Amino acid sequence: MSNRSRDRIFSRLQAAGKPASSASAATPGLPFEALGLDERVDKLRGLMEAVRTEIHVVEATNWIESLKGILRKREIKTLLYAPDTAIGDALTKQWSADDGSDRLPELVVYEGAIEEFKDRLFQIDAAITSTQGGIAETGAIILWPDRKEPRLMSLVPPIHIAVLAAEKIYTTFSEAIITENWPDKMPTNVVLISGPSKTADIELTLAFGVHGPKELIVFILKN
Amino acid sequence: MANDIEFDFRQNVSRALKDKQLRKNFKFAMGNFILKRKQIFSDDRETEQLRTIGSAIKVRALTRLPLLLEQLEARCTHNGIQVHWAETTAEANQQVLRIMNTHRATRLVKGKSMVSEEMGLNEFLQENGIEAIETDLGEFIIQLNAEKPSHIIVPAIHKNKEQIARIFHEKIPDTPYTENVEALNAIARKTLRQKFFKAQVGLSGVNFAVAETGTLCLVENEGNGRMCTTLPPVHIAVMGLEKVVEKLADLPPLLRLLTGSATGQLITTYVNMITSPRKGSEKDGPREVHLVILDNGRSEILADPQLRQTLHCIRCGTCLNHCPVYTRIGGHAYGFVYPGPIGMILNPQVEGLKKAGVLATASSLCEACAEVCPVKIPIPQLLRRLRNESYSSDTFCTVKECGYQRNLIDSLAWKGWEFMNTHPRINAVGQKIMGILGPRVPPLGPLKQWTRYRALPKFAGKSLHQLVEEQGVENE
Numbered sequence: 001m002s003n004r005s006r007d008r009i010f011s012r013l014q015a016a017g018k019p020a021s022s023a024s025a026a027t028p029g030l031p032f033e034a035l036g037l038d039e040r041v042d043k044l045r046g047l048m049e050a051v052r053t054e055i056h057v058v059e060a061t062n063w064i065e066s067l068k069g070i071l072r073k074r075e076i077k078t079l080l081y082a083p084d085t086a087i088g089d090a091l092t093k094q095w096s097a098d099d100g101s102d103r104l105p106e107l108v109v110y111e112g113a114i115e116e117f118k119d120r121l122f123q124i125d126a127a128i129t130s131t132q133g134g135i136a137e138t139g140a141i142i143l144w145p146d147r148k149e150p151r152l153m154s155l156v157p158p159i160h161i162a163v164l165a166a167e168k169i170y171t172t173f174s175e176a177i178i179t180e181n182w183p184d185k186m187p188t189n190v191v192l193i194s195g196p197s198k199t200a201d202i203e204l205t206l207a208f209g210v211h212g213p214k215e216l217i218v219f220i221l222k223n
Numbered sequence: 224m225a226n227d228i229e230f231d232f233r234q235n236v237s238r239a240l241k242d243k244q245l246r247k248n249f250k251f252a253m254g255n256f257i258l259k260r261k262q263i264f265s266d267d268r269e270t271e272q273l274r275t276i277g278s279a280i281k282v283r284a285l286t287r288l289p290l291l292l293e294q295l296e297a298r299c300t301h302n303g304i305q306v307h308w309a310e311t312t313a314e315a316n317q318q319v320l321r322i323m324n325t326h327r328a329t330r331l332v333k334g335k336s337m338v339s340e341e342m343g344l345n346e347f348l349q350e351n352g353i354e355a356i357e358t359d360l361g362e363f364i365i366q367l368n369a370e371k372p373s374h375i376i377v378p379a380i381h382k383n384k385e386q387i388a389r390i391f392h393e394k395i396p397d398t399p400y401t402e403n404v405e406a407l408n409a410i411a412r413k414t415l416r417q418k419f420f421k422a423q424v425g426l427s428g429v430n431f432a433v434a435e436t437g438t439l440c441l442v443e444n445e446g447n448g449r450m451c452t453t454l455p456p457v458h459i460a461v462m463g464l465e466k467v468v469e470k471l472a473d474l475p476p477l478l479r480l481l482t483g484s485a486t487g488q489l490i491t492t493y494v495n496m497i498t499s500p501r502k503g504s505e506k507d508g509p510r511e512v513h514l515v516i517l518d519n520g521r522s523e524i525l526a527d528p529q530l531r532q533t534l535h536c537i538r539c540g541t542c543l544n545h546c547p548v549y550t551r552i553g554g555h556a557y558g559f560v561y562p563g564p565i566g567m568i569l570n571p572q573v574e575g576l577k578k579a580g581v582l583a584t585a586s587s588l589c590e591a592c593a594e595v596c597p598v599k600i601p602i603p604q605l606l607r608r609l610r611n612e613s614y615s616s617d618t619f620c621t622v623k624e625c626g627y628q629r630n631l632i633d634s635l636a637w638k639g640w641e642f643m644n645t646h647p648r649i650n651a652v653g654q655k656i657m658g659i660l661g662p663r664v665p666p667l668g669p670l671k672q673w674t675r676y677r678a679l680p681k682f683a684g685k686s687l688h689q690l691v692e693e694q695g696v697e698n699e
């Protein structure tokens with residue numbers, strides 16, 4: 001049935017579409033001026049803070065100290081993380097060196113597939129993930145979830161913490177797509193995130209954390 | 224039949240105009256949207272540039288639509304997404320049901336999708352014993368109250384918080400009455416998290432489908448869309464066939480236009496790009512992704528070089544926000560899934576002029592919609608085209624049931640007008656007579672209706688020819 005429908009739809013489309021001569025004309029891209037590193041950091045920071053993202057620009061060498069402070073302040077008990085990643089290794093090392101005085105949360109691993117991990121996932125306080133990059137022009141981080149950092153890490157826990165290398169912030173979204181050659185290697189899922197989950201569906205009153213994280217905390221690491 | 228429906232529309236309009244609360248809610252919300260859009264598109268030149276690019280992308284996509292759809296299908300299939308084609312909404316519904324049945328699934332969570340509204344999917348699934356829960360907050364509110372969206376972006380905008388508080392209190396078990404918006408959101412979060420947790424299938428719409436990579440792009444602020452497309456083991460996406468674009472590089476300008484026009488945002492909280500189901504050792508994401516591509520009249524619209532511009536639409540809703548008619552009567556009065564200016568050009572083409580042609584009359588042709596449309600659809604021109612087609616005797620008219628309004632009196636009147644204007648002597652006599660009798664014509668019949676809100680023009684005592692002759696100007 002579906003195949004016959006397909007044929008009929010295509011025969012109508014083919015009958016309708018007399019390709020115009022301009023069909024192959026390329027569309028000009030959005031004009032933009034490439035920004036310097038500091039400008040990109042500032043722009044992304046300003047825009048993301050305006051939609052209530054908490055941003056910390058820190059030295060790459062001691063960002064975990066700032067993280068610890070934030071975890072303590074929020075009394076986070078469980079932190080979902082991805083071992084076998086640069087961030088995961090750094091956390092494991094710091095956590096094992098701790099003698100208990102830091103009152104650090106328990107590090108939790110995404111154990112097995114979602115079918116087995118679902119119950120636990122919905123009980124977790126916070127998750128920390130890496131990022132693929134950032135976009136200065138609109139203020140957003142780019143996530144390419146994978147086997148190590150599954151998609152729901154940045155969605156289900158009430159707090160999402162993301163780590164972004166300053167030099168991975170692109171001026172525009174187009175630049176990110178072109179520079180990283182996305183068309184040839186789109187993963188299962190890519191997500192751009194600009195802030196915590198929000199809605200204005202009731203009288204246009206802005207409220208945060210309606211379905212996804214209530215808080216988004218981004219560490220921008222500078223070398 | 225046609226008159227019955229026209230009568231209904233008129234009745235809807237006058238009922239809406241009398242509803243002070245409704246008008247207040249819309250006036251406030253639409254004013255707000257206009258302001259927010261203006262703030263984000265503050266640089267006129269840049270905005271114009273963006274709109275030109277957006278429009279060009281859609282023109283390019285439509286001129287090679289069959290090719291792009293084939294490419295999309297091939298890429299998706301290659302990526303593991305199963306593609307289904309539906310000529311009608313009934314067929315699309317059956318396809319969704321079949322997927323549900325294959326998985327013996329009875330619980331579905333839904334992200335916001337206008338195409339699913341077009342399909343009447345919720346009612347259909349309910350009749351077939353399936354619970355379909357809307358998870359976008361606005362959609363959730365109106366589903367609880369068994370209503371339809373009144374706006375394509377903010378479906379519950381006709382409700383104020385007191386009304387919503389009452390709905391939650393009455394329809395969600397053990398829910399106290401509260402008008403606090405944060406608290407209302409928390410209630411929705413708690414209720415819907417349980418639904419997400421238990422859902423067997425998630426359904427979503429599609430904002431843009433990229434042919435180059437087989438990627439489905441969805442934008443949202445709440446995160447419910449990501450939940451629906453990630454948590455349940457099966458994801459079904461439904462889209463109109465005009466949603467396909469050629470390449471990933473087309474996304475950035477279109478996204479800017481969509482979110483800027485819709486909600487005055489530079490970017491939504493989430494831009495979700497889905498290219499395949501869960502792969503290999505990945506730990507989450509649906510194991511199956513289905514894409515249902517719906518025609519429902521779109522391929523016929525494509526055949527007309529002028530009307531095909533209707534298919535440029537990216538469903539941002541900004542034409543609703545800027546329409547002086549929509550702002551006063553709200554979405555429900557239009558009686559169709561797509562309200563406002565875009566609905567006024569889309570519904571008559573899909574449903575036929577007899578059923579929906581009357582919608583095209585609800586416009587003063589003020590051009591506000593055309594000025595703000597992010598992909599430059601000349602909505603007022605298309606409205607005039609539909610009005611003409613309603614009365615047309617032309618055998619070349621293309622819209623379903625064109626000429627349905629044609630009648631003897633109109634035809635005679637225009638024949639007479641044509642005759643007068645092609646016979647100068649009779650015209651001169653006629654003008655003299657009208658100069659004398661014109662002011663004394665009693666406002667009866669169609670004139671009565673016409674003059675209800677308009678002043679009757681005064682017929683001049685002397686014609687332009689006469690005046691010119693008297694002043695002695697000749698052939699200058």
